Amino acid sequence: MNESFARPLVRESTIANALVATLIVTLILMIGWPLWALLSKSLQDGTGAFIGLANFRTYFSTPSMVAALVNSLWVAALTTTIVVPLAFVYAYALTRSRMPGKGLFTALALLPIFAPSLLSAISLIYLFGNQGFLKELLLGHSIYGPIGIVFAESCYCFPHAVMIIATGLRLADGRLYEVAEALGTRPSRVFFTITLPGVRYAAISAAFVVFTLVITDFGIPKVIGGQFSVLATDAYKQIVGQQNFEMGAVVGLVLLVPAILAFFVDRHIQKRQVALLSARAVPYEPKPAPGRDLALTLFCLAIASVLVAMLGMAIWASFIRYWPYNLSLTLANYEFENFEPGAWGPYLTSLKMAGLVAVLGTALIFTGAYLVEKTKVAAPLRGIAHFLAMLPMAVPGLVLGLGYVFFINTKGSPFGVLYGTLAVLVINTVAHFYTVGHITATTALKQIDPEFEAVSSSLKVPFWVTFRRVTMPISMPAILDIAVYMFVNAMTTISAVIFLYGPATKLASISVIHMDESGATAPAAAMATCIVLTAIAAKLIHLVMDKLVFERLQAWRRR
Amino acid sequence: MKSRLFQGASLCVAALSVFASAALAQTRTKLTAYTALENDQLPPFKAAIEAAVPDVEIVWVRDSTGVITARFLAEKDNPRADLVIGLAATSTLLFEKMNLLESYSPTGADKLRPAFRDGAGDYTWTGTAAILAVVCYNTVEAKKANAVAPVSWDDLTKADFKGKVVMPHPASSGTGYLQVAAWLQLMGEEKGWAFMDKLHDNVAVYTHSGSAPCVQAAKGERMVGIGFDMRGAREKTNGAPIDLIVPKEGVGWDVETTAIVKGTKNLAAAKKVADWTATKGANELFSKYSAIVAHPEVKNAPPNYPAEAEGKLVKNDFAWMAAERDRILKEWVKRYESKAQPK
């Protein structure tokens, strides 16, 4: 028995603290330091001397830059006011009606998530461009500019808004509706007194998410913005076009303001949302109402058709020989060696990058969440690690990408060797999408009995053994969720990596931008199609694995 | 039995040769080349260079002229390129003035046309091919709009073309800058800017790349594109309903150049590549993508290329173009970017 009293050479708590400290240092290098680099760059001149707010004064006294800021704000506001009500009705149909085919409609609403944002912009050019076959619908207005941006952004943001609002609507307590019915309340009054207030926070949250997504999106305005400049393209022009890093940093910080604002409003809202649903609530069961269901079905059909069209048009266009003069089908646009110096290289690089992000990112995120959530570490360390993990949520990809440029590309930076490597793309992308993975992991871990670690330590089994033997196997569905999420986003991301790729590490999404820039729209659509199909395939494999493999492997889940 | 032995042996040989080529690949010198060449030119150029100089592996960093130039300048304290290949002379002249290029005259450079050789001071750059700006004019769209084909630059300021002209942004595109510089040299500063003011009213968009305008015109997305000559010819060959028009006053042009970056760690290998660009064989490759190349004996008439173009080149002062580039671009941005929002 004496062996069990022996004090080990290094205590578990020491190891846990050391691991969390390592995690913190990693996150600071991945997230904190680049942001600091961005901030300090905005206060320097070209030679690196501190000049205070001079760059900001230049920014706000340059009419074209202020114009881009104003453009960004109103385009984002307009998109938000269009998307949120539409998403509300769509989510309402998904959660509060007896509409047929809810699963299919949910899947269709999520389609845009699997494509790079600019795919819808490419489709719009084919649909409403000067040679688009629906051009007349625009009554002489040009799709290039705000109309196109708002339209494409609306499609791109739609799934995010639907998911958030549907979650809010699902939280409803069915009893409230039964009480209202028992009291003979009119349906319209029920809607305004129970439904709307219940989903108010979700709607506000969705509005902020949409606003932030639009204002920081780069792909769509790049493709369809024409001469209409917005903040994101301005940052690109400053950095890539003119190598004016200081002004690029200023634009980045300006972009950070609405995003951070949204982040804190959202957190505030989520805190209040928690209290809304008591543990005893009963899920709402919609009653049959043929008129309502028919109307909602038609509405969803219309929206889903638009979303499918926005995806399908680009895919179709990628097979067309010479738009608009020769509509015969061909695979020529997929012969990327004719349009792209790397030929299929960027696509393979994207696959490699996304694969690495999925594997390494998920490993880091899940292990990190475990250390923070489940091990006995000093409270301040836990707090810092959690804060750093939540930070990327408030940082648009474009801004993070800029931060990386400055972080790595500063003269004498020890990380200069990373310049243009696959490693930096992987690190940046993991950082960019860290938060959602962290939340998923934390949520899954919170559902695991908190006493597992206590039991293990009473049995003198170190926490890493329990992590490997118990926690990880139980959390496999969440781990796969995170991996697929990371993979899909790594395939489609543009805004962060556009500043970071090197000659040997060009990604498919960047290649889309470049081909479109040189006028090769059809091959750009072809490459985007490859991205979409890959992302959807990854998701399908995930679903199949969840269904088949896990039912077999995780026999213990069955009673 | 015998055949098995043979199979085994051949397998061994195959394995050895794979091993050998892998070993060779490892010993090859990687040269990073900054370039503004068209995307489709890069694979054949890489293949040709690596065939001619087997111990070299070319890694391209490609972007529009303005972008590559800005990037090169931003990295001047810590250059990442070994060579520039296919970059406008206005840019290499600027680099030369800033003392960023290695002094080296490739073997055989003296046989090239004079306009394609570094004329003044240290010899740093060698021309490969000329790039021209032409007007790509979509006849189908023109017919729909009852427009009359332009013959001069001034014609493009007519109301027929309002919102239908597209040209490259001179800050990012080499084609864009060479045409802006050409107008200023042709018409003089004052008239040149006045012309561009009027043209600006007709311009739908300033594109990032010099290829895009002719592609957009070819697809009918725009009616008129002022853009890179060879792209226009190729689109027409591919079946686009466009005419390549050379306005009567003359067209802008620039020379694509090769130069070695000062401070490269691979100077010997870079010199070999520079030597290759001056060979007749290399020029034959260039001539597949350009109508006018450096070597006087290499002639090529690409299909659908306007024959009159060579005679209509404006008189270019490269030194002026390079020296004034910054000022001209600033002025251009001030005039057209701050009021760039089309109504």
Next chain:
Amino acid sequence: MASSQRQTEGTAGAPFVSIRSLDKFYGSFKALADINLDVARGEFVSFLGPSGCGKTTLLRAIAGLDRQSSGSIAIGGRDVSQAPPSERDFGIVFQSYALFPNLTIAENIGYGLVNRRRPRDEITARVQELLAMVGLPGQAGKYPAQLSGGQQQRVALARALATSPGLLLLDEPLSALDAQVRIRLREEIREVQKRLGVTTFMVTHDQEEALSMADRIVVMNHGVIEQIGTPEEIYRAPSTPFVADFIGRINLLPGVLREAGRVEVAERVFSCPASSDLAPGSKIEVGIRPEAIRVRGVSGNEANAVRVRIHDLEFLGAFCRALLAVEARPDLHLVADFSANLMRDLALAEGMVIPVELPVEALRLFPARSAA
């Protein structure tokens, strides 16, 4: 063997677990205040109290899962105050079972053994032995989700005992179970504990559980120990009104101690046990348990007889709970338990006025609580 281990503090030998001046703060909230406790080897001690009283905090401090703010803990003569859980010597069972869902029953029970690099045969044999001990032979290959709650908790117990720890910690082990399973399992746990002679701490909020299982009960409230004693001591001689009220029911009447053995309640003087530590004239509370109020054979002339009106009768099966109002002071209420026999014999009914006696030996005197 088992009964010989029913030692209480002060008896032979040094205590196995010794807790001194233990404090625990959560911010400014004092979760444990000056806890002192000695427990002999082999004892079964129950921490009893309402939720939030600090009993679980105390158990987790002993385990090392939540470190105390100050004070010391010694187990087996070794100071473990600063030792992490893995360097203390205990097995633990939680209310939630905390079985690893992806491991079989055998893997769960052998979890701590595998890590000690014991030979496979030895582990298998030990697991079989433990399964037999908790009455689950033949279930080794199943997963936890395939067992009932009671079975799962048996597995958890087996897992906690697998490494033969010196200390067994039970954190509300039965609270998640059905009433019948609970009763059966508490007997089984007690039996296993006696057989192994393992020193055991059990946290519970269920007084019945504590009374039936523990050698000694530690009654806690607001982070302090109210009383330590055997179940009988706690029940018969609660040292505070809180303990009296928490363990069973008790009537508490405000009064004043006139002199030793005389107490005044509602302008009447009653006889009471002589109390040494309360000064005459001090405000007190007089307690009497409902079942101690005598009805049968009371003439009304006894010293502590009172006439009461039966205000309300609540039928509870084997007995009736009666709410009695003192006739002379209708605002003064007493709760009494009347057996079914008594009800029948005296034909008791609501509204009747009857004499009852508050036996002297059944009265408990407590100093009056200031706030309550």
